[in-house]
Amino acid sequence: NAGVTQTPKFQVLKTGQSMTLQCAQDMNHNSMYWYRQDPGMGLRLIYYSASEGTTDKGEVPNGYNVSRLNKREFSLRLESAAPSQTSVYFCASIGQGREKLFFGSGTQLSVL
Amino acid sequence: GQQLNQSPQSMFIQEGEDVSMNCTSSSIFNTWLWYKQDPGEGPVLLIALYKAGELTSNGRLTAQFGITRKDSFLNISASIPSDVGIYFCAGSGTYKYIFGTGTRLKVLA
Numbered sequence A: 001n002a003g004v005t006q007t008p009k010f011q012v013l014k015t016g017q018s019m020t021l022q023c024a025q026d027m028n029h030n031s032m033y034w035y036r037q038d039p040g041m042g043l044r045l046i047y048y049s050a051s052e053g054t055t056d057k058g059e060v061p062n063g064y065n066v067s068r069l070n071k072r073e074f075s076l077r078l079e080s081a082a083p084s085q086t087s088v089y090f091c092a093s094i095g096q097g098r099e100k101l102f103f104g105s106g107t108q109l110s111v112l
Numbered sequence B: 001g002q003q004l005n006q007s008p009q010s011m012f013i014q015e016g017e018d019v020s021m022n023c024t025s026s027s028i029f030n031t032w033l034w035y036k037q038d039p040g041e042g043p044v045l046l047i048a049l050y051k052a053g054e055l056t057s058n059g060r061l062t063a064q065f066g067i068t069r070k071d072s073f074l075n076i077s078a079s080i081p082s083d084v085g086i087y088f089c090a091g092s093g094t095y096k097y098i099f100g101t102g103t104r105l106k107v108l109a
Helices: none
Strands: A004-007 A010-013 A019-025 A031-038 A042-049 A065-068 A074-078 A087-094 A107-111 B005-007 B010-014 B019-024 B031-037 B044-049 B055-058 B061-065 B071-076 B085-092 B097-099 B103-108
Touching (some): A010 A019, B010 B019
Antiparallel strands (some): B005 B019, B031 B044, B031 B085, B085 B103
């Protein structure tokens, strides 16, 4: 049972390039999340999807778009990467009932 | 953006000592979660709390959901070197989970 899987693990972009971070969970969870983590800032919520077919903005959504492709997959897209988006990105998911948020292992993104 | 106030930011302790950290919020939460993060890894869930006043243990770890629903604390008893890492609290009202800024724990053998 893989849990929450993120790809890629590492990525280097030039300013202005675009890319999509992929996330998939195999726990049949309803809700999925994207966070970014910067030194000393903890984890900040970018976007979340409470259920398949819905997405909502979190604390820091500017410069990002998301797609809840199906119940398993939730992708994060950077249309025009900026150095300020250099960060570690984490995907997470949670099921109904007793709510425990599970994380993937992260994507380290550098924008030059 | 909204974040929880987590304290202390960092602490150095001797092996065998007890550790206490807490989180406070201006908002009421229905769920409190405590995580540990090791370098290069994603956060791993330690304890989940679902009711005001709830006290839950997981081995040497004990956490409580504050009566006001605006705070939570985590205690680690008899610390060992592998307790080193960053500890995060997270609170949720409905679907949004907001995280504290973390407590960096260093244990001196």
